[in-house]
Amino acid sequence: MKFIITLIIPIMTSCLAVFGAPAAAEHNEAAATQGHIDANPKALGEMFKLPMDEEIHMLNMIKLKDKAEYPEGSEFANKGWTGAKAYAEYRQHAGPIVARLGGNTHYTGLPQLTLIGPEDEQWDSIFIIYYPDVTVLQALFEDPEYRKHAFHRKAGVADSRLIRMVPAPAPKQ
Numbered sequence: 001m002k003f004i005i006t007l008i009i010p011i012m013t014s015c016l017a018v019f020g021a022p023a024a025a026e027h028n029e030a031a032a033t034q035g036h037i038d039a040n041p042k043a044l045g046e047m048f049k050l051p052m053d054e055e056i057h058m059l060n061m062i063k064l065k066d067k068a069e070y071p072e073g074s075e076f077a078n079k080g081w082t083g084a085k086a087y088a089e090y091r092q093h094a095g096p097i098v099a100r101l102g103g104n105t106h107y108t109g110l111p112q113l114t115l116i117g118p119e120d121e122q123w124d125s126i127f128i129i130y131y132p133d134v135t136v137l138q139a140l141f142e143d144p145e146y147r148k149h150a151f152h153r154k155a156g157v158a159d160s161r162l163i164r165m166v167p168a169p170a171p172k173q
Contacts, residue, residue: 035063035159047164052134056164057106062087062125063159070155084124086156093149094140101139103131128165 065083070076076086098104108127131137140146 059163061161083156090152
């Protein structure tokens with residue numbers, strides 16, 4: 001238990017710092033008007049109640065902004081980048097770090113049409129990233145090179161979903 005506690009605190013701190021998660025009430029209010037961008041603190045807490053030593057697959061669903069929104073004073077604030085350009089910059093740097101830590105993107109798709117679901121919920125990109133275990137995800141969030149480029153994600157993403165998954169057992173025949 002002590003191991004899990006010592007692991008949870010740095011992960012939560014890292015996640016909140018990287019994704020800038022507001023307090024839970026503010027998170028819900030912001031999500032209703034701006035989309036889901038930041039990590040939800042309650043969900044992070046729930047994630048750490050799940051097994052920590054099993055492989056995980058993170059389903060990512062991304063909707064991009066038409067125009068990237070960088071903080072005033074950022075060297076990127078006046079470049080006129082699209083959300084797609086900002087997010088491509090983020091992925092260009094994050095991908096090799098994920099690979100160095102032992103993870104990989106094992107599916108990327110470009111959505112075409114939603115057959116079941118809200119018509120207004122459209123995604124620009126859907127992908128799944130494999131991590132050997134949660135400690136690799138923690139290492140990613142704590143990696144100085146990753147943190148240096150993570151702000152491009154926030155600048156380019158209008159809405160997103162991040163869903164932790166594990167492989168399902170094979171159906172019984």
